[in-house]
Amino acid sequence: MRAGQKIKEILKTSPTGQLVTVMGWVRTFRNNQFIALNDGSTNNNLQIVVDFAATPEITLKRITTGAALRATGTLIASLGKGQTVELKADTIEIVGDSDPEKYPLQPKKHSLEFLREIAHLRFRTNTFGAVFRLRNSLAFAVHTFFNERGFVYMHTPIITSSDAEGAGEMFRVTNLDITNPPKDSEGQIDYKQDFFGKSTNLTVSGQLEGELAAMAFSDIYTFGPTFRAENSNTARHLAEFWMIEPEMAFCDIHDNMNLAEEMLQYLIAHVLQNNKEDLEFLSNRLEEEEKQKPQNERSELSLLHKLQFCLDNKFERVTYSQAIEILRESNHNKKKKFQYLVDKWGVDLQSEHERYLVEKHFKKPVILIDYPKEIKSFYMRQNEDGKTVAAMDILFPGIGEIVGGSQREERLDKLELRMKEMGIPAEDLSWYLDTRRFGSCPHAGFGLGFERLVLFVTGMTNIRDVIPFPRTPKNCEF
RNA sequence: UCCUUCUUAGCUCAGCUGGUUAGAGCACAUGACUGUUAAUCAUGGGGUCCCUGGUUCGAGCCCAGGAGAGGGAGCCA
Numbered sequence: 210m211r212a213g214q215k216i217k218e219i220l221k222t223s224p225t226g227q228l229v230t231v232m233g234w235v236r237t238f239r240n241n242q243f244i245a246l247n248d249g250s251t252n253n254n255l256q257i258v259v260d261f262a263a264t265p266e267i268t269l270k271r272i273t274t275g276a277a278l279r280a281t282g283t284l285i286a287s288l289g290k291g292q293t294v295e296l297k298a299d300t301i302e303i304v305g306d307s308d309p310e311k312y313p314l315q316p317k318k319h320s321l322e323f324l325r326e327i328a329h330l331r332f333r334t335n336t337f338g339a340v341f342r343l344r345n346s347l348a349f350a351v352h353t354f355f356n357e358r359g360f361v362y363m364h365t366p367i368i369t370s371s372d373a374e375g376a377g378e379m380f381r382v383t384n385l386d387i388t389n390p391p392k393d394s395e396g397q398i399d400y401k402q403d404f405f406g407k408s409t410n411l412t413v414s415g416q417l418e419g420e421l422a423a424m425a426f427s428d429i430y431t432f433g434p435t436f437r438a439e440n441s442n443t444a445r446h447l448a449e450f451w452m453i454e455p456e457m458a459f460c461d462i463h464d465n466m467n468l469a470e471e472m473l474q475y476l477i478a479h480v481l482q483n484n485k486e487d488l489e490f491l492s493n494r495l496e497e498e499e500k501q502k503p504q505n506e507r508s509e510l511s512l513l514h515k516l517q518f519c520l521d522n523k524f525e526r527v528t529y530s531q532a533i534e535i536l537r538e539s540n541h542n543k544k545k546k547f548q549y550l551v552d553k554w555g556v557d558l559q560s561e562h563e564r565y566l567v568e569k570h571f572k573k574p575v576i577l578i579d580y581p582k583e584i585k586s587f588y589m590r591q592n593e594d595g596k597t598v599a600a601m602d603i604l605f606p607g608i609g610e611i612v613g614g615s616q617r618e619e620r621l622d623k624l625e626l627r628m629k630e631m632g633i634p635a636e637d638l639s640w641y642l643d644t645r646r647f648g649s650c651p652h653a654g655f656g657l658g659f660e661r662l663v664l665f666v667t668g669m670t671n672i673r674d675v676i677p678f679p680r681t682p683k684n685c686e687f
Numbered sequence: 688u689c690c691u692u693c694u695u696a697g698c699u700c701a702g703c704u705g706g707u708u709a710g711a712g713c714a715c716a717u718g719a720c721u722g723u724u725a726a727u728c729a730u731g732g733g734g735u736c737c738c739u740g741g742u743u744c745g746a747g748c749c750c751a752g753g754a755g756a757g758g759g760a761g762c763c764a
Contacts (some may be wrong), residue, residue: 235763261721274714291724315714316725322756323698414764439762440688452764548760560760580704613764658764669756682724683755 213279217250224284224294231255231296232279232304234333237316244301245290246280252335252490256287256295260430268301275307275314275333277359321674328678336494339487341666343480347663351432351453351477354472360455361426365433366413370407371637377408377437379410381447398640406682411436415454416654417588417641420617423456423652424644430455432659440682444671445609447660449541449680462590462599462616465653466576469603469612473574473662477516480666488513488666495668513669515606524574524603525564530535530554535570536562556672557584558608567604574603587631589615590651601655608665621645 233248233255241261245254257280261269282298289295313327324331331337355362361686370381379449383406385391393399400408407598415431422429431454438448455468480488492512499507510518536542536551536558549559558577567575579597581677582589589598603612618624624645628635635642663675673679678687 229725237723237725239726242721242722243723243726245724256724287722289724310715311697313714315698317698317713318725319698325756435764437763441762442688443760443762444758446763450764539747655748656764661764 215250215364216248216255219255219284219296220251220253222284222294224286226283226285228281229284230279231257232277235272235274235276235278235307237274241269244272244278246278246281247333247338249332249338251486253486254336256289256292257282257301258295258297259301260298264301267466268303271303271306272296272301273307273309273312274316275304275309275312277305277307278303289444317632321671325673325679334676335490337674340669341489341665341677342487342661343375343491343667344675346480346484347434347476347666348659349377350476351472351659353479354475355428355430355455358428360430361417363419363422363426363429363431365412365418365422365431367412367434368405368409369412369476370405370409371417377413377439379413379683380436380438380444382409382411389578394459396559401490413437414452414656416656417638419454419456419654420641420652421644423458424648424650427458428455430669430681437682442682444673445563445661445664447672447681450672451657451659453657453659458650458652460653462578462601462653465614465616465655466526466578466601469601469614469655469657470561470576472657473612474520476662477519477666481513481516481520488516489684491668498520498674515668516666519574523575524576525571525580526576529577529581529597530560530579532558536565539565539570541565542571548638555581555583563604563609565608572606573605577602577604582627584613587627587633588617588624591627599653605661605665608661611661611665612655612657616653619645619649619651621649637681 213232216231217231219229219231231248233246236245236254238244238246242259244257244259245255247254257270259269279302280296282296282300284294285297287293287295303582313331319334321336324334324337332341335523352362382404383400385398385400385402389398391399391402393401400406403409412435413434414431417430419429433451433454434449434553435452436449437446439446454471455472457464460468495508495512507514526643533551533554533556536547541547542551547559547561547565549556549561551562566577567573578599578601579592580600580602581596582591582598585598585600588599591598601614602610607609618627621642624642625635628638660672662673664670667675669675673681
């Protein structure tokens, strides 16, 4: 079947009357003469010029929005103004019809909410074409980044029996008959009879297994799906999302921050270089959208400038304690403009506080470190002050927390003590504690929510629009 | 899960103080035109006013319950 060229490549060539075959889907058909054909390789359409006098009427009728077709003809300099080249068609073959009365996509602007309901067709729009080409490009660049630095790509399990990670509510995995599960002598569900002979769940993080591998390969990363059964209904949460989790042996919190910052800048630089067209499209789209907002709500930088800004400026590194001081002394706090006023050390920062730090005070990405141990996980390394742990969160404008990481507690006695304090049974994690028993070493890692990165890079505002088929509470279509 | 706003044609939306036959633009169909750029012009078809119940002579509009969506918050990545 395939013996044609991608439109992206054709648009790059200079037209010399060469014979060309293309396949794609009709975006619009104007004047019974001009087909805007798109094959997903780029947002730019190839204009196919049909000789309507020489084409059977029945064929013309079948050239409708959404129809798949193959066109062969000569590539010439366009006689019209909107494009430089066009294909003067000799033959048009309708590969797949599209009933114009029923096809939901029109050559006009649709709301993102409507397109979300037809997620199976939204790839065919300019916006989602750009978004998912960028998503692809970013995913590829993640692997390139780590591969260039000698990291081993580790596939951590999707199904897990460990439920001590504390990263969130989990989805149970079972093949027991849920209408009539087997019970043990105490009347509890008897998971010994379940598929794995024990209670199992979908993973909420690959970190603990990642640490095991890092204690052999030195530098590893995972990049896979994770699942959280939290009832979170926001534009920044998904029940199924993709996470990138590097883990590095013989590294501390500072190496960790350096890697995270280097990686984010690498990925942004990669798309600025390789996906300029799609970024320009999204940047313009955003500007158009913002014209409808009042002046004071518009963003100061365009999407392209915002991305460039992240490359040109070091991320601001501040400790939790410094952040609390800044917030407490801010006019915003003194004038009681925060819903939650900042008064004492030890409270968790609300997203209004994070936004203030990133968007108002520093006006650039911020790395917050050394959080109070009470508000962080058991595995984070305790600092010498006895109050804080070597945790780091990277906050991005418009997104909030995009990276969460830490130096891990490598000292067995301190780790065991902390687990006891937090009520985490050591016997469940003996395999994890073994890394601290046999050749323990300082190590660190972080988790990057891939969709949050795609949100930031594309300038989209709802996380459901940067994953093909979003899974959220009460929504699992397609 | 909490607060808040919304749900009317395929899409985006209007619909006055509760009043009799629910509108517009786009899309679609038919025709005209034929170098168009979301083509243009003319004509036409198209409605479970989210669902259930209630108030009323009369409900798209008022009341109660439910469902779904958007924005904000919490949990986090």
